[in-house]
Amino acid sequence: xxxxxxxxxxxHRWLQLSARLYRPLLLLYPPEFRRSFGxxxxxxxxxxxxxxxxxxxxxxxxxLWGNVLYDLTTSATVEHIRAWIALFKRLSGLEKxxxxxxxxxxxxxxxxxxxxxxxxxxxxxxxxxIPSDQEALARRGALFVVADGLGGHERGEMASxxxxxxxxxxxxxxxxxxxxxxxxRAIHEANTAIYALSSQQEHEDEKEMGTTVVAAVLxxxxxxxxxxxxxxxxxxxxxxxxxxTQDHSWVAEQVRxxxxxxxxxxxxxxxxxxxxxxxxSPDVEIDxxxxxxxxxxxxxxxxxxLSGLVSDDEMAEIVEHYSPQESVQRLIxxxxxxxxxxxxxxxxxxxxxx
Amino acid sequence: xxxxEREPEALLPLTPAVFHILLALADRERHGYGIMQDIAARTxxxxxxxxxxxxxxxxxxxxxxxxxxxxxxxxxALDDERRRYYRLTELGRRVLQAEARxxxxxxxxxxxxxxxxxxxxGGA
Numbered sequence: 001x002x003x004x005x006x007x008x009x010x011x012h013r014w015l016q017l018s019a020r021l022y023r024p025l026l027l028l029y030p031p032e033f034r035r036s037f038g039x040x041x042x043x044x045x046x047x048x049x050x051x052x053x054x055x056x057x058x059x060x061x062x063x064l065w066g067n068v069l070y071d072l073t074t075s076a077t078v079e080h081i082r083a084w085i086a087l088f089k090r091l092s093g094l095e096k097x098x099x100x101x102x103x104x105x106x107x108x109x110x111x112x113x114x115x116x117x118x119x120x121x122x123x124x125x126x127x128x129x130i131p132s133d134q135e136a137l138a139r140r141g142a143l144f145v146v147a148d149g150l151g152g153h154e155r156g157e158m159a160s161x162x163x164x165x166x167x168x169x170x171x172x173x174x175x176x177x178x179x180x181x182x183x184x185r186a187i188h189e190a191n192t193a194i195y196a197l198s199s200q201q202e203h204e205d206e207k208e209m210g211t212t213v214v215a216a217v218l219x220x221x222x223x224x225x226x227x228x229x230x231x232x233x234x235x236x237x238x239x240x241x242x243x244x245t246q247d248h249s250w251v252a253e254q255v256r257x258x259x260x261x262x263x264x265x266x267x268x269x270x271x272x273x274x275x276x277x278x279x280x281s282p283d284v285e286i287d288x289x290x291x292x293x294x295x296x297x298x299x300x301x302x303x304x305x306l307s308g309l310v311s312d313d314e315m316a317e318i319v320e321h322y323s324p325q326e327s328v329q330r331l332i333x334x335x336x337x338x339x340x341x342x343x344x345x346x347x348x349x350x351x352x353x354x
Numbered sequence: 355x356x357x358x359e360r361e362p363e364a365l366l367p368l369t370p371a372v373f374h375i376l377l378a379l380a381d382r383e384r385h386g387y388g389i390m391q392d393i394a395a396r397t398x399x400x401x402x403x404x405x406x407x408x409x410x411x412x413x414x415x416x417x418x419x420x421x422x423x424x425x426x427x428x429x430x431a432l433d434d435e436r437r438r439y440y441r442l443t444e445l446g447r448r449v450l451q452a453e454a455r456x457x458x459x460x461x462x463x464x465x466x467x468x469x470x471x472x473x474x475x476g477g478a
Contacts, residue, residue: 033409043437047387067404068405071405072406074406079406
């Protein structure tokens with residue numbers, strides 16, 4: 001119907017200016033509303049501007065702005081009031097939803113794994129455990145685990161599956177207040193189980209069985225993360241990603257030493273070399289991290305099939321703008337658009353206040 | 355998740371914004387801008403819905419199960435941007451009918467009392 005104005009015309013400059021002015025105004029809406037509809041509203045607004053300019057030129061655009069500003073103030077107020085009412089209902093127990101005891105936190109999550117485009121089998125595994133018992137949830141928190149198996153034939157799958165099952169069982173079997181120590185013990189238990197399984201194999205080459213693992217416990221306002229290998233945990237906050245875990249890989253070491261950039265590491269031929277792995281020796285060293293979380297933060301756990309192909313900025317952009325359900329789909333879609341060279345797994349969990 | 359069976363009447367009366375959006379989607383699925391265009395065209399430009407009111411209503415209509423997303427694709431008439439399309443659900447269609455019937459009843463009363471044939475007062 002209408003071709004976009006060419007980049008040099010005043011009309012195009014008006015359009016760009018309008019779009020730039022509109023974006024920060026969306027901050028007036030509650031975060032949850034912005035995440036669901038912000039993109040679409042910007043898109044719709046741009047089309048409105050273009051059509052107003054086409055029909056009535058600059059006066060048309062000014063009229064549109066008048067309408068939009070009026071609409072913005074009234075509808076933003078309505079959305080805030082509704083968000084407060086929803087929060088009040090949740091807090092007062094009028095609406096039963098999953099939230100942590102003694103805190104207004106509310107958890108929304110999604111997980112997805114995909115074989116990618118180049119591999120014959122999916123050796124990734126993942127699990128999310130959210131105790132339905134409120135008391136257990138408050139005491140032990142919610143657990144997220146992602147593992148990337150290595151070994152070929154069915155051995156990679158066996159290793160990653162055994163890792164997630166052992167860790168989730170062992171973690172919720174444990175007691176005591178030290179969450180990080182309990183998580184580390186659960187991962188040690190998984191290491192022992194995989195090592196025992198690989199030792200039972202008859203042929204020497206079948207003993208090659210291992211897996212990476214990244215696990216995170218979200219309890220109250222704290223996330224406890226642990227990793228072995230190059231699967232990662234991130235926090236996405238305010239449109240930025242913050243990597244919680246450090247990879248145990250050759251390229252990550254080079255990046256830390258300043259010998260490679262993140263970009264070079266992604267493309268490096270040695271990017272698959274990891275120097276720590278679960279199940280290949282009787283003992284394993286585990287790194288532990290503790291971070292505090294705020295309402296609106298999202299926790300992202302993934303295998304290198306995602307983090308090796310999609311940049312931090314892109315991941316942040318997707319997780320910031322979409323629900324966990326839609327985020328995991330888009331993250332995997334993006335990795336496949338980038339070649340899908342490995343299996344891809346992502347868990348996104350969002351902590352919200354309303 | 356279980357959704358309770360809801361009687362359309364329980365959701366009446368509708369706000370003008372919700373009624374207009376349901377009407378816009380009555381004949382076909384549309385994206386957000388398409389809904390705005392349809393409303394403006396049907397009302398000769400007297401009703402102009404802003405993006406905030408539109409998406410605030412869409413959010414609640416999705417939650418109430420009146421409409422659903424029907425996918426994302428570009429609109430060939432506009433540009434090559436992918437847009438999210440919305441369509442009526444069965445409940446949405448029944449709610450729209452019930453609201454139209456309710457308004458028809460009111461209109462019949464207004465006619466019987468000769469409200470419309472009286473002095474020219476202009477539309478409200």
